[in-house]
Amino acid sequence: MIPRMRAVIVAGNWKMHTTPADAGELAATIARRTNEPDVVRVLCPPYVCLAAVRDALATEPAGRDVAVGAQDVHHEVAGAYTGEVSAPMLRGLATWTIVGHSERRRDAGETDALVNQKIQRALEAELRVILCVGEQLEDREAGRAGTVVRDQVLGSLGGHQSGSWLTIAYEPVWAIGTGRTARGVDAAEMAGVIRRTLGELGFAAGGEDIPVLYGGSVTGGSIDEFMAEPAIDGALVGGASLKPDEMAAIVDRAGLTAAARAAAATA
Numbered sequence: 591m592i593p594r595m596r597a598v599i600v601a602g603n604w605k606m607h608t609t610p611a612d613a614g615e616l617a618a619t620i621a622r623r624t625n626e627p628d629v630v631r632v633l634c635p636p637y638v639c640l641a642a643v644r645d646a647l648a649t650e651p652a653g654r655d656v657a658v659g660a661q662d663v664h665h666e667v668a669g670a671y672t673g674e675v676s677a678p679m680l681r682g683l684a685t686w687t688i689v690g691h692s693e694r695r696r697d698a699g700e701t702d703a704l705v706n707q708k709i710q711r712a713l714e715a716e717l718r719v720i721l722c723v724g725e726q727l728e729d730r731e732a733g734r735a736g737t738v739v740r741d742q743v744l745g746s747l748g749g750h751q752s753g754s755w756l757t758i759a760y761e762p763v764w765a766i767g768t769g770r771t772a773r774g775v776d777a778a779e780m781a782g783v784i785r786r787t788l789g790e791l792g793f794a795a796g797g798e799d800i801p802v803l804y805g806g807s808v809t810g811g812s813i814d815e816f817m818a819e820p821a822i823d824g825a826l827v828g829g830a831s832l833k834p835d836e837m838a839a840i841v842d843r844a845g846l847t848a849a850a851r852a853a854a855a856t857a
């Protein structure tokens with residue numbers, strides 16, 4: 591059955607790519623190539639490119655509906671944290687932020703407790719949050735994927751019971767940047783784990799209204815498998831989000847799901 595109307599979302603995580611000189615043009619090109627009003631589109635460039643992307647999208651007619659997101663926020667509002675960027679600093683630059691990406695968990699040692707604080711800071715700054723969770727390969731092989739992801743959701747979201755601001759991206763670590771994707775059925779099963787855990791936390795309707803995206807080597811060639819799953823509401827795209835052709839194909843496929851859901855909701 592097609593679920594109750596949840597938004598279909600495609601978010602691009604540009605990671606440490608692009609410069610202020612080229613990011614605006616890339617964003618405008620992607621906006622033109624993905625002009626699909628039923629799909630929520632978010633582009634997350636590096637901090638130093640946020641202004642260029644914001645300005646390019648504001649002047650591109652197809653860009654007005656494309657949101658700008660940051661890739662992270664600090665867990666404090668201000669202070670002696672050299673090189674860091676806090677949530678209030680993003681006002682006027684971004685309306686979304688990713689938190690808890692596995693590359694930050696890996697490289698910056700971010701824990702679920704820290705991610706929980708970051709989410710709090712993001713909310714205070716009225717940012718919409720894409721929370722990333724996902725297991726390592728050894729967890730999956732040991733049959734622990736569900737437990738690991740449940741713990742991440744509990745730790746990152748403890749204290750919250752509703753979330754019109756929240757999107758969760760299930761990103762198995764072994765699928766990120768490897769060209770290897772999860773199977774659609776496995777991603778759907780993990781979306782089930784995530785929503786059951788939201789239910790445990792006390793989220794209304796067992797988290798049924800919270801969008802869950804898949805992330806990990808998504809391309810125009812692999813998106814279909816995920817969008818065919820009613821439990822999956824879109825994708826968090828890394829490498830392919832720098833390629834307008836790939837983004838066009840991904841958003842195109844996401845648009846089919848969005849249209850099918852809209853038709854089911856009015857039937």
Ligand code: PGA
Nearest residue numbers: 766767806807808828829
């Ligand atoms: P990838 O990255 O699409 O390059 O695997 C996804 C992500 O890290 O969000």
